[in-house]
Amino acid sequence: MPETPGPAEPSLEEQIAAYQREFQDLDPQVEQVVSALSRLNRRMNVAYSRHTATLGISNAEWEVLKALVVSGAPYRLGPGDLAKRLGLTPAAMTHRIDRMANDGLVTRERDEANRVRVIVELTVEGREKWLEAMRMASVFEEDLLQDLSSEERAAFGEMLMRVLRRVEETQPDAGGRLSDLD
Amino acid sequence: MPETPGPAEPSLEEQIAAYQREFQDLDPQVEQVVSALSRLNRRMNVAYSRHTATLGISNAEWEVLKALVVSGAPYRLGPGDLAKRLGLTPAAMTHRIDRMANDGLVTRERDEANRVRVIVELTVEGREKWLEAMRMASVFEEDLLQDLSSEERAAFGEMLMRVLRRVEETQPDAGGRLSDLD
DNA sequence: GCTTCGAACTTTACTATTGAAGTCTTCAGA
DNA sequence: TCTGAAGACTTCAATAGTAAAGTTCGAAGC
Numbered sequence: 389m390p391e392t393p394g395p396a397e398p399s400l401e402e403q404i405a406a407y408q409r410e411f412q413d414l415d416p417q418v419e420q421v422v423s424a425l426s427r428l429n430r431r432m433n434v435a436y437s438r439h440t441a442t443l444g445i446s447n448a449e450w451e452v453l454k455a456l457v458v459s460g461a462p463y464r465l466g467p468g469d470l471a472k473r474l475g476l477t478p479a480a481m482t483h484r485i486d487r488m489a490n491d492g493l494v495t496r497e498r499d500e501a502n503r504v505r506v507i508v509e510l511t512v513e514g515r516e517k518w519l520e521a522m523r524m525a526s527v528f529e530e531d532l533l534q535d536l537s538s539e540e541r542a543a544f545g546e547m548l549m550r551v552l553r554r555v556e557e558t559q560p561d562a563g564g565r566l567s568d569l570d
Numbered sequence: 571m572p573e574t575p576g577p578a579e580p581s582l583e584e585q586i587a588a589y590q591r592e593f594q595d596l597d598p599q600v601e602q603v604v605s606a607l608s609r610l611n612r613r614m615n616v617a618y619s620r621h622t623a624t625l626g627i628s629n630a631e632w633e634v635l636k637a638l639v640v641s642g643a644p645y646r647l648g649p650g651d652l653a654k655r656l657g658l659t660p661a662a663m664t665h666r667i668d669r670m671a672n673d674g675l676v677t678r679e680r681d682e683a684n685r686v687r688v689i690v691e692l693t694v695e696g697r698e699k700w701l702e703a704m705r706m707a708s709v710f711e712e713d714l715l716q717d718l719s720s721e722e723r724a725a726f727g728e729m730l731m732r733v734l735r736r737v738e739e740t741q742p743d744a745g746g747r748l749s750d751l752d
Numbered sequence: 753g754c755t756t757c758g759a760a761c762t763t764t765a766c767t768a769t770t771g772a773a774g775t776c777t778t779c780a781g782a
Numbered sequence: 783t784c785t786g787a788a789g790a791c792t793t794c795a796a797t798a799g800t801a802a803a804g805t806t807c808g809a810a811g812c
Binding site: 466467468478479481482483502504505506 | 759760761762763764
């Protein structure tokens with residue numbers, strides 16, 4: 389039997405202990421919260437990727453579908469708006485829309501009222517993909533919080549919102565690139 | 571004055587309301603938790619990027635520094651181990667190490683005891699970069715949780731750990747790619 | 753009514769990551 | 783010892799992202 393199959397990812401406890409060893413004035417409580425947040429998010433994204441992969445789309449495409457659905461009927465947004473919402477450059481958005489239009493998830497057409505603008509619209513197929521992804525996600529998310537009572541979920545959500553508010557107040561943001569959509 | 575400066579990112583409340591409108595059997599409480607988690611993580615990564623940028627490194631490079639520091643003295647790991655820990659392919663790791671060795675953050679040498687292996691070792695400069703990044707991060711993180719009392723932080727961390735444990739139990743993971751390190 | 757400015761998107765060049773194929777080393781069996 | 787298989791990285795071709803330059807259209811002055 390293999391003693392250690394190779395140094396895999398250290399546990400959160402090990403990781404925090406290592407940071408404390410290397411950096412004295414670290415608040416272990418703060419670090420535990422932050423590290424758990426980050427690792428949890430990573431695990432969740434891996435799970436979402438599995439979901440979307442079974443539908444033949446990528447997480448990146450799912451994000452675009454989500455943004456369009458959230459915008460509400462008639463599910464239309466310009467590439468620039470989409471880019472802002474997803475935290476991408478306009479150039480990246482252009483390419484992503486290329487691919488998605490190619491796959492029939494959205495249509496792209498010029499806005500005849502103002503021909504500088506472009507309108508990206510969700511197709512029926514795109515909406516159905518979103519719905520299937522959403523179904524899988526909601527089952528997964530419900531399972532995720534299974535060990536928290538309803539009261540705990542409420543307290544958890546409330547604290548998350550408080551921290552989120554704090555970061556949005558203190559970080560002007562300036563249209564941040566990076567990372568995944570909610 | 572501009573009525574709306576352009577549809578920016580919708581607030582979490584708006585977003586959740588939109589999901590409920592489009593997808594009836596969605597638990598708003600669950601969705602609030604999940605969306606807040608995801609958005610918070612995004613904001614945090616934007617902030618970390620600002621920190622690392624001022625040090626002249628990227629978040630990607632910082633992740634490698636963190637993994638090496640967490641491994642403890644003498645701060646050595648193989649490219650394969652690093653790739654596992656960061657959730658990257660070995661190929662990506664090869665390139666990342668190229669760049670970092672070029673920048674003097676790590677050294678790369680063949681393991682003379684087993685010449686198939688390669689040893690990546692943190693340099694003094696790399697360790698200092700890590701330390702500076704860590705200082706900035708710890709200030710930011712302390713500020714992030716400012717609105718939570720010590721009791722709340724403990725409860726928050728405990729719930730995060732419970733959810734994390736849940737996802738790690740139910741998702742076999744199989745060495746997930748994707749996303750950022752803790 | 754030109755002309756210039758700015759906005760919205762696209763194009764281009766470059767960088768980072770992936771998956772698959774390739775290389776080199778070690779180890780176990782014939 | 784030779785040979786074959788497996789492991790650890792690297793190389794290669796293709797994909798997706800960024801930053802900056804380029805296009806095109808609309809609007810505001812002169």
